[in-house]
Amino acid sequence: MTDTLLRAMHVTRRFGAFTAVDDVSMQLQPGEVAGLLGANGAGKTTLIRMLLGLIAVTSGRVDLLGAPPDRERRRRLGYVPQGLGLYGDLTVRENLSFSARAYGTAAAALPPGLREHADVLVRELPLGAQRQVAFLAALAHSPGVIVLDEPTSGVDALARAALWDTIRAQAERGAGVLVTTHYMQEAQQCDRLLLMSDGRLVAEGSEADIIGSTTAVAVRTGDWARAFAVLAAAGVPVMLAGRAIRVANADPAGLAEVLKGAGIEASLQPVPATISERMLMLSRQGKAS
């Protein structure tokens, strides 16, 4: 007997000749918030759809609450898609009672900030409030497993913090939460990260585990515009960072040579890479192979 809420065991999914998810094993425990990262086409959505029982696996096995996803187990899921899954032409109250009926539960009570909007059409609400309503609709039945797709994109920092309060409260009552995100500050809110690339799970753990041995170089120079142009022309993955220039996964000596060749004085300093830079490296390797 195990408490594991979600478990994928060597899961593969092919669409014709294309392998969208390739031999992925992962799990989700009660009380944890796990973040699923990956560029477009990395296989995140296909993996989620298999975990939710929306599409079949080609090989391997998915267990939701101890057994393959069926109708009964899927009642204990809460899912907020990126498009929120609300009816814009219904009011807040109507949306919540509709989803509560679908799950056979009582509609969620409205928190103070939403009470004044109870009879407002959802499409007329600001995005932050819409996201809050989508959360309430998905969480009213106290699901054991919660899947959130980009839960806080587009809202301000304060609204984002409020949404994370809700997510954390769910984890504290024992739910397992799986968050897919493109937003790196959102990723940093998770207890554990999973990184997918080209259908495979390539790294798992803390932010440091995800970044692994990828490094970046900060280039500081008086003439950043020319240095930027010279490095871009040399084909290195160069980025502006304030008045400095960042180059992911580069060899400082090689960069120094390029800059010296163009007569540019610069100081080069190795710095830790970001998660995004690690993902950029992976996608470049994917294209090269």
Add this chain to the structure above:
Amino acid sequence: MTYAVRSATVRFGPAVALDDVTVEVPGGSVVAVVGGDGAGKSTLLRALAGEVSLDAGTVQAPPRERLGYLPASSGSWAALTVTQNIDFVAGIYGLAGDELAARRAELLDRAGLTPAAGRLAAQLSGGMRRKLGFVMAIVHRPDLLILDEPTTGIDPVSRIDLWRLVSEAAASGAAVLMSTTYLDEAERAGHLVVLDRGRVLVQGPYDRVRADFAGDITQASQPVRAEWAWRRGRVRHEYWPGGAPSAPPDLPPGTTAVEPDLEDIVIALSLARRNTVPS
């Protein structure tokens, strides 16, 4: 050359979209406007682009043909191919023949869109469509480039590509004003502007915003004053505008000071604005 909106106020009926906002965009730099839905980002960009008129204040912008503007909507025509989209916009600016062919090839290459040149815009991924919109906004080498959320909702790899394109535009001398919902992008800009409900919460180079931030931020499992606290992972951060008390009993054991990042600073300043009774 510096472009700017100064002391700008914009009202839509009773709603104040921009309230006395001043933002300057010097040539050769990237200014990032960050804020949530309804903060006033699009209105600020549209004011500088001449798409919305001010109720008060002034706009300093180049003539229309020296301006490039990528709206928050796709900015391309779904039923045209990538090449047709670029050629159509280039035609408006009088680019044609060999000059257009060379410029188009250069931009497609830099944006990584060369293999997709013959595809309909409708068939592009979200990231590729934003890159096409960017290319169309910059095809005539504008002096001022205005980009409304070029990177929202697209994956981190496409985002880095777009950020590189934006950097290149600034490196070649353009003044760039872009909006974003991503604070990590704002950190990377030379100058960031945080908008909150139509007003500037804070602006400046990130290093200066951090240095000028007043008060302390602490972290603990339980905050002392809930209305000044917010979530960061498993713990809560709390803002003390006048400085944190130095020890128990005013602070629970286990409370530690944190070095605030931009997310902390923006939340702290937003809370200060909401928790302080307006004059």
